[in-house]
Amino acid sequence: MRLILSLLAGAALLNNAAQAADEVTLTVDHQKFTPAQFSIPAGVKTKIVIRNQDSVPVEFESYDLSREIIVPGHGETTIYVGPLESGNYQFFNDFDHDMKGSITVKAKGN
């Protein structure tokens, strides 16, 4: 058990060390994600700040990224994604499935 915990702690440290992360701000406004589409580089851990300017909570969710997080009304939450392989990754608001967007991950040099 102790071994597992120390491994987890080690993994967390490594992760933090790798956080010379790119940053993207995703705004929720009038039941829309802005930008609804954006690109990030492949192989880099990216910080996404989700800023909810509406009064109702949203749940940022992505099956492609296995991410799921509630952002309160007039609130802000941060998540990290990646490092990702190049491709297209969909996300949506689990409380309003019409509200969606996607992340394009591009290999460096393209």
Added chain:
Amino acid sequence: MLATAIIMFREVLEASLIIAIVLGASRGIENRGRWVASGAMLGLMGAAIVALLANAASTEFSGNAQALLNATVLLGAVAMLTWHNVWMSAHGRQLSSEVKAVGSDVESGQRPMAALMLITLAAVMREGSEAVLFLWAIATGGEQGASMLIGGLGGVISGILVGMLLYLGLLRIPTRHFFGVTSWLILLLAAGLAAQAAGFLNQVGLLPSLGNSIWNTSGILSQNSLFGQFLHVLIGYIARPSGIQVVFYLGTFASIFLLMRTYGGNRKKKASL
């Protein structure tokens, strides 16, 4: 209104299916209804508290706290499902032969009553907190509030109905196959929940992803579709899993399977002596 109904249906479905399987699998255990019901009540209370907290705090920490809580609840459920299944593989045969006897009592061994309660608690709390937040959002959302609330309620009721159908379906399985089927269901369910937990632990940064598209079957069966979600809950289907999710799925599956073999096997030997 329909959109609201569908969202609430989805939120309730997971908890409903899990409870149906657990209720089915624990058939023949006395007082199980009471334990499951108290688990559901505690789960609702927990869900309300989580919803309040999630809506109050708004920092990076709160985001990590949400994911950690989800992972903990899920892994707790996996542990309890394991306990339940191992206990059942040791005592199930005995139970199934006495299942019709009124007031039958199975001697020996700690009964997994607390497990039943905690599994229900975990299932209700996890999905419930999202449902509470969602309903709160539409209730305060203005004009269409009333019709949306009705839609939401309709969604909750249909979600529960599907769970009841599954439960009734399980009860129709002939007794001699019954524990075999339900223990497989629980095994797959637990593996799927473990994979979900791995996703949350990766979200927090505690685990590496080990690759983020081990395969991608979104085009064939999207997790957004109803059938996709069904399979997601029942057998842990993930359209585009990360490596760590596959590792957790297979690891959990193998561990529970081996534990069941070990304990179930011992039991049979003893009985034949």
